[in-house]
Amino acid sequence: xxxxxxxxxxxxxxxxxxxxxxxxxxxxxxxxxxxxxxxxxxxxxxxxxxxxxxxxxxxxxxxxxxxxxxxxxxxxxxxxxxxxxxxxxxxxxxxxxxxxxxxxxxxxxxxxxxxxxxxxxxxxxxxxxxxxxxxxxxxxxxxxxxxxxxxxxxxxxxxxxxxxxxxxxxxxxxxxxxxxxxxxxxxxxxxxxxxxxxxxxxxxxxxxxxxxxxxxxxxxxxxxxxxxxxxxxxxxxxxxxxxxxxxxxxxxxxxxxxxxxxxxxxxxxxxxxxxxxxxxxxxxxxxxxxxxxxxxxxxxxxxxxxxxxxxxxxxxxxxxxxxxxxxxxxxxxxxxxxxxxxxxxxxxxxxxxxxxxxxxxxxxxxxxxxxxxxxxxxxxxxxxxxxxxxxxxxxxxxxxxxxxxxxxxxxxxxxxxxxxxxxxxxxxxxxxxxxxxxxxxxxxxxxxxxxxxxxxxxxxxxxxxxxxxxxxxxxxxxxxxxxxxxxxxxxxxxxxxxxxxxxxxxxxxxxxxxxxxxxxxxxxxxxxxxxxxxxxxxxxxxxxxxxxxxxxxxxxxxxxxxxxxxxxxxxxxxxxxxxxxxx
Amino acid sequence: xxxxxxxxxxxxxxxxxxxxxxxxxxxxxxxxxxxxxxxxxxxxxxxxxxxxxxxxxxxxxxxxxxxxxxxxxxxxxxxxxxxxxxxxxxxxxxxxxxxxxxxxxxxxxxxxxxxxxxxxxxxxxxxxxxxxxxxxxxxxxxxxxxxxxxxxxxxxxxxxxxxxxxxxxxxxxxxxxxxxxxxxxxxxxxxxxxxxxxxxxxxxxxxxxxxxxxxxxxxxxxxxxxxxxxxxxxxxxxxxxxxxxxxxxxxxxxxxxxxxxxxxxxxxxxxxx
Numbered sequence: 001x002x003x004x005x006x007x008x009x010x011x012x013x014x015x016x017x018x019x020x021x022x023x024x025x026x027x028x029x030x031x032x033x034x035x036x037x038x039x040x041x042x043x044x045x046x047x048x049x050x051x052x053x054x055x056x057x058x059x060x061x062x063x064x065x066x067x068x069x070x071x072x073x074x075x076x077x078x079x080x081x082x083x084x085x086x087x088x089x090x091x092x093x094x095x096x097x098x099x100x101x102x103x104x105x106x107x108x109x110x111x112x113x114x115x116x117x118x119x120x121x122x123x124x125x126x127x128x129x130x131x132x133x134x135x136x137x138x139x140x141x142x143x144x145x146x147x148x149x150x151x152x153x154x155x156x157x158x159x160x161x162x163x164x165x166x167x168x169x170x171x172x173x174x175x176x177x178x179x180x181x182x183x184x185x186x187x188x189x190x191x192x193x194x195x196x197x198x199x200x201x202x203x204x205x206x207x208x209x210x211x212x213x214x215x216x217x218x219x220x221x222x223x224x225x226x227x228x229x230x231x232x233x234x235x236x237x238x239x240x241x242x243x244x245x246x247x248x249x250x251x252x253x254x255x256x257x258x259x260x261x262x263x264x265x266x267x268x269x270x271x272x273x274x275x276x277x278x279x280x281x282x283x284x285x286x287x288x289x290x291x292x293x294x295x296x297x298x299x300x301x302x303x304x305x306x307x308x309x310x311x312x313x314x315x316x317x318x319x320x321x322x323x324x325x326x327x328x329x330x331x332x333x334x335x336x337x338x339x340x341x342x343x344x345x346x347x348x349x350x351x352x353x354x355x356x357x358x359x360x361x362x363x364x365x366x367x368x369x370x371x372x373x374x375x376x377x378x379x380x381x382x383x384x385x386x387x388x389x390x391x392x393x394x395x396x397x398x399x400x401x402x403x404x405x406x407x408x409x410x411x412x413x414x415x416x417x418x419x420x421x422x423x424x425x426x427x428x429x430x431x432x433x434x435x436x437x438x439x440x441x442x443x444x445x446x447x448x449x450x451x452x453x454x455x456x457x458x459x460x461x462x463x464x465x466x467x468x469x470x471x472x473x474x475x476x477x478x479x480x481x482x483x484x485x486x487x488x489x490x491x492x493x494x495x496x497x498x499x500x501x502x503x504x505x506x507x508x509x510x511x512x513x514x515x516x517x518x519x520x521x522x523x524x525x526x527x528x529x530x531x532x533x534x535x536x537x538x539x540x541x542x543x544x545x546x547x548x549x550x551x552x553x554x555x556x557x558x559x560x561x562x563x564x565x566x567x568x569x570x571x572x573x574x575x576x577x578x579x580x581x582x583x
Numbered sequence: 584x585x586x587x588x589x590x591x592x593x594x595x596x597x598x599x600x601x602x603x604x605x606x607x608x609x610x611x612x613x614x615x616x617x618x619x620x621x622x623x624x625x626x627x628x629x630x631x632x633x634x635x636x637x638x639x640x641x642x643x644x645x646x647x648x649x650x651x652x653x654x655x656x657x658x659x660x661x662x663x664x665x666x667x668x669x670x671x672x673x674x675x676x677x678x679x680x681x682x683x684x685x686x687x688x689x690x691x692x693x694x695x696x697x698x699x700x701x702x703x704x705x706x707x708x709x710x711x712x713x714x715x716x717x718x719x720x721x722x723x724x725x726x727x728x729x730x731x732x733x734x735x736x737x738x739x740x741x742x743x744x745x746x747x748x749x750x751x752x753x754x755x756x757x758x759x760x761x762x763x764x765x766x767x768x769x770x771x772x773x774x775x776x777x778x779x780x781x782x783x784x785x786x787x788x789x790x791x792x793x794x795x796x797x798x799x800x801x802x803x804x805x806x807x808x809x810x811x812x813x814x815x816x817x818x819x820x821x822x823x824x825x826x827x828x829x830x831x832x833x834x835x836x837x838x839x840x841x842x843x844x845x846x847x848x849x850x851x852x853x854x855x856x
Binding site: 091092093094095097348349350 | 720721722724725726833
């Protein structure tokens with residue numbers, strides 16, 4: 001059954017590709033992976049892949065003269081599908097009411113500003129020139145729902161990270177130091193849930209939250225288990241290594257959103273320092289802005305970005321993404337139930353909190369970031385400080401942790417802040433006075449170049465995710481290309497930041513798998529995007545150990561062991577990545 | 584002055600956001616007739632549903648619209664209006680004056696639910712009764728009425744003043760349950776009786792009830808007996824009134840003023856003063 005469907009997927013690509021080959025002429029190409037920095041070169045696409053040459057007479061030619069050509073955008077961390085996103089939609093009719101998309105002959109109708117419906121999500125990403133997005137918190141038990149929503153998210157390629165940092169099985173394996181058996185279990189979970197990488201959210205803390213508690217730091221013992229968050233992080237980092245997964249462990253730190261938590265973030269990065277093999281980062285700290293708070297309470301809150309940046313600059317085993325705050329009304333949603341409870345108490349807003357059996361928790365609270373609030377303005381500053389103080393753009397990525405710090409549709413605004421000191425200053429002049437006086441932003445002169453923007457919005461993210469065909473325009477890469485109507489030789493981004501923002505909001509062209517899907521910011525064709533998942537091959541004898549959990553499964557779960565995995569046929573367009581584990 | 588008359592009885596809801604003084608002031612009669620309106624799931628021209636006449640009126644500088652007939656199926660009249668005067672001779676449907684910012688609307692009949700939803704300014708006067716959710720924001724939203732005035736000479740339904748943040752609601756008849764639920768600020772004056780649960784989950788603002796109240800929610804505490812209370816401007820209501828604070832379930836600081844003479848069954852609260 002599975003192989004039949006993989007076959008049909010391949011056939012579909014072939015059909016797509018037979019239709020046309022494509023030439024993009026005269027554009028200024030930014031392809032950091034292949035070290036192309038704004039040179040005028042032609043890009044050729046055939047059969048949905050970048051090739052060396054095509055027959056120009058038979059190909060469709062796009063004249064991109066005076067335009068920027070980049071690989072399709074990649075978003076490493078964006079909550080676009082799954083149980084919590086959908087619960088967020090249910091919780092917020094007022095979010096839909098303000099933002100309605102009417103159907104066209106090509107696109108479906110949809111609603112939602114901070115939590116758009118699935119189809120609208122796909123279209124809006126494509127309009128900004130993004131072609132890949134990863135949803136980072138999938139409770140393994142609710143994988144089926146997540147994939148059903150991903151299937152309904154058109155155009156973009158997708159993947160999902162299963163939440164494993166608080167799973168009872170993982171905690172049991174790790175407390176007994178059975179790393180290899182844990183690796184086999186994780187391999188089974190990735191295959192069963194069609195997941196892509198190991199996600200940890202407040203490791204240990206969510207398990208404690210099931211009993212109304214939390215962990216205080218990474219050395220606090222998890223109730224009912226003889227294990228600490230440090231051991232969970234280290235254990236899963238080793239598992240990641242054993243399985244040879246394409247991405248590193250993806251960590252939402254303990255104590256997230258609490259003043260003084262930059263120490264926890266630093267401890268988290270340090271705790272795997274000795275496991276680094278120097279090849280590529282082994283830990284990804286996600287939405288790091290929320291983990292970079294200094295101070296003892298909200299009144300004494302300060303930015304800890306400098307300390308985090310100093311550490312990241314000196315250690316290359318860490319990558320992170322921003323979680324940049326946007327001053328707007330949005331919806332916060334994470335698997336971090338205890339954090340969401342605190343947020344509900346702070347804001348007084350309506351909330352949802354959930355517990356997913358033995359796996360994880362979840363919480364949702366609508367939230368408005370206000371310019372004049374000292375705390376919110378400081379958070380805004382922290383995100384930009386991180387981006388500007390970390391020297392290596394290959395290890396810091398542009399995200400808003402959509403929709404937690406702002407909807408993904410605000411990325412162009414962040415691009416303009418990164419590229420223009422004046423744009424930052426304009427916003428700085430409108431925020432809380434106290435926050436402005438304490439923010440070091442004014443003293444930071446760095447302005448991102450187009451090449452660096454290409455790194456933080458696509459190339460770097462694709463590389464960290466281990467997506468070999470994404471984020472570059474070299475031969476053999478996927479034909480995912482975005483073209484923006486900006487002439488890098490004419491424009492001065494530090495002054496004309498508004499034009500930059502407008503251009504990144506509406507791609508002149510977005511090309512997905514060699515087909516034009518967006519033209520002048522309008523969707524002209526809707527395709528089905530792939531779902532990537534990782535299928536680690538672990539030795540037969542070790543996989544046998546997973547069968548031993550069958551009995552325990554009966555004790556722990558409401559679902560039968562046999563019904564737990566979702567089959568490949570359940571995915572609309574499955575794209576498995578085979579990896580050879582070293583166990 | 585524009586006069587609109589319905590050409591026929593409507594059997595399905597008509598969404599008429601475009602009937603506002605702001606839209607009409609910039610347009611000729613012919614342009615107004617061609618405005619687009621939804622009747623059920625069909626898009627229609629305004630002229631097909633309504634007769635439009637121009638002429639008369641007292642003030643040439645102010646746009647005035649008169650609606651004559653039964654508009655009970657017509658929703659969203661006066662949405663976002665910022666100026667001008669509208670008079671409706673007959674009943675009107677839901678969402679009248681939604682997000683209105685200025686100007687005035689007078690209804691010589693009854694109004695539907697969601698009257699003055701999330702209103703920001705201006706004045707709405709209803710000679711008859713109003714439905715549920717007077718001034719309440721859209722479902723799920725907490726951005727309620729910010730300013731302006733709603734006067735209802737008849738009765739009001741459930742949850743009037745939901746999430747209210749400012750302005751005045753004056754109800755001369757009775758109100759059903761949950762008057763001023765989730766209220767943050769502003770004033771509600773009820774001259775008639777309440778069906779109960781006044782001020783549930785309120786955080787701030789004032790609710791003045793001159794008529795009867797079956798009971799006070801247990802999460803309110805008595806604070807004082809006041810001889811009178813100032814409503815808005817110079818208007819003063821003679822009491823005495825019991826003053827309650829709450830809703831303590833939400834650490835609220837709202838105030839209820841409940842008429843003492845109309846509610847002798849609440850006299851036991853005086854023991855706690």
